[in-house]
Amino acid sequence: MAAQIYSGEKYASRRREISANLAKRPEFHDSKPLPFMTREEKILESSRKLTLISKHMNEIIDPSDKRELYHLNCEVLGIEGNPMALHGDMFIPALTAQASDEQQEKWLSRALRREIIGTYAQTELGHGTNLRKLETIATYDVDTQEFVLHTPQITALKWWPGNLGKSSNYAVVVALMIIKGKNYGPQTFMVPLRDEKTHQPLKGITIGDIGPKLAYNIVDNGFLGFDHYRIPRTNLLMRHTRVEPDGTFVKPPHAKINYSAMVHVRSYMITGQAIMLAYALTIATRYSSVRRQGQIDTTQPEVKVLEYQTQQHRLFPSIARAYAFVFAGAETVRLYERVLQEVETGNVSLMADLHALTSGLKSVVTHQTAQGIEQARMACGGHGYSQASYISEIFGVAVGGCTYEGENLVMLQQLARYLVKSAGLVQAGQSSKLGPLVAYLGAKSDSTSLIDRTPTPGFAEYVKTFQHIARKQTLKAAQKLFGFMEKGDTREVAWNKSTVELNRASRLHTRLYIVEAFVRRVEEVADPRLKEVLTDLLRLHVNYELLDVAAYALEDGFLSSSQLDYIREQLYFYLAKIRPNAVSLVDSWEFSDRELRSVLGRRDGNVYENLFAWAKASPLNKTDVLPSVDKYLKPLMESARASKL
């Protein structure tokens, strides 16, 4: 099953080898539990481990393999980030996609050797979503052939970029490019921030950390201001866009080609989110198979809480989602790598499809992942609330994904733009022009679903039902938009009046895509035992997801209430059928205890012994009487006693 999750036996067994290798190297392990460390201690500890990784990487992984590096990072550094997180996630991808060969020779090679540390500085105090209104300006000075970076007011300060505050000495900075008074929109520049020897900020640079956050606190998200800070013309990233010495602007083949680092993260983060969801579910499912509370049959002993149907309903649909997301994530990574190669040859035709797909997936997957992790926390009762479970940290890190790389409700609208265009083609009788991701919009719907009406063993009737729902909502929302425009609203005003409905269409389209990705993967499985278990999980998934959106199919009679009853019964049937495999389904992700960092979710199942040992290790328990008691509580109680006398 691990080979299914990790897209092949090769990587699944490499993961095992890497974990086994690390198990023998205590210097790579956390020196104490992360929840007992201050932020400063965590950053120091993470930097220590990062340095070890850099030194010994070649002994443990193939450094050219991104997935091996990702696994090494998960095991050793963990999810709370590290001082070079953005270096790998965005700085290197930005240089790879946007720097010219010459620039890559100069900077990418140094970045890959870790001679310099970089980040991606785009968001500002006043603007994150609306990139066209960023306020940092890069004005071209023809005389000196330099760009002058400047922060004209406080809202123009770069704010949020990861590892900008303290760790990075370079950044790919996004600024509005002004040449001879003309605004050429957001462009990307390679900018030195700190002296390479002393690490002191360079003259003209104001820089620092923005302070603690909900989670992800090992990362020094930072602020950055420029005071008429000059960089050479050749620091504009020039793979696709160019500015000649005389200030002539050479347009790229696609207007949004500079957004590639964002698309990179959106493509990869689907897998990252699936893994964080699977972390939380591993912890909660293992714990639920140890925790005994209450009885189902009063003549029998107390049961494991995993026997309760409510507990299964709380956890198993999310287990199915984690599998669905990892399968969909593998597809987005393949598409991203393909588009990256095609762009190299000048073919930008798939950029819009990739952008639409990843915008929708990013939004739906992060939202459902956060929901699933929070349910996993509650499934652990009181112990879920303790940081010993580590689920609160997993939640905090994962939920950041709802905001970064484009706020979810904004990114759903990006997909909606694509859907509306497709709906326009359908309306104009040009369905043959629809791309493969939206071809179903042009198909004719049956009048009713055949779920429970026809003995089809596969998933075709479910897929058709999801397609019907997504098609109906897309065409309806587009119609609403066109209707407002026909009545005289501008497109922008009409758009704003339709966005709740448009975003619903985007979610339904994305949920259909996720179901289809799951079906595609299960159909490929050859081993009959694995196929049976995955088919059960997929059955659970389609029934659960369909119930969740059933209102759309009930309102036009596509599904009847008796079909709904059938879907519910199927859901309950598969909850029970999956129960014996539940622990194996989470164990199949093969997370080591080191990687999970959860006292509650350890493989040995010794929950109570482990919790007690953890509590005893708490720094508060080093002494029996705390200084706060000596200083305040004792005098308080003493004076209360004295006044009574």
Ligand SMILES: CC/C=C\C/C=C\C/C=C/C/C=C\CCCCC(=O)SCCNC(=O)CCNC(=O)[C@H](O)C(C)(C)COP(=O)(O)OP(=O)(O)OC[C@H]1O[C@@H](n2cnc3c(N)ncnc32)[C@H](O)[C@@H]1OP(=O)(O)O
């Ligand atoms: C092996 C490894 C496995 C797992 C790895 C796990 C985890 C990975 C990562 C971990 C994450 C760690 C850290 C996270 C760091 C987070 C970093 C950041 O947050 S960086 C900052 C991100 N900022 C944003 O995302 C800003 C969001 N805003 C935008 O993107 C844009 O402003 C906008 C909303 C898209 C609008 O842009 P704009 O105003 O320029 O464009 P229009 O709306 O007018 O649209 C015009 C036209 O262009 C199309 N378009 C927009 N973007 C793109 C694109 N990228 N590609 C292609 N086309 C694009 C748009 O759809 C319109 O098309 P039209 O309808 O006109 O055809």
Ligand SMILES: Cc1cc2nc3c(=O)[nH]c(=O)nc-3n(C[C@H](O)[C@H](O)[C@H](O)COP(=O)(O)OP(=O)(O)OC[C@H]3O[C@@H](n4cnc5c(N)ncnc54)[C@H](O)[C@@H]3O)c2cc1C
């Ligand atoms: C953990 C974390 C790490 C980050 N790392 C980086 C980084 O490395 N580099 C970097 O540059 N940035 C980074 N960011 C910033 C991040 O990318 C932005 O915060 C994000 O893109 C959202 O933008 P915003 O903050 O401007 O939100 P806003 O746009 O202000 O959103 C506020 C509200 O307004 C709504 N809204 C905004 N515009 C519209 C619209 N057009 N239509 C409808 N509703 C709208 C949103 O839906 C939301 O409800 C990070 C953020 C976080 C939380």
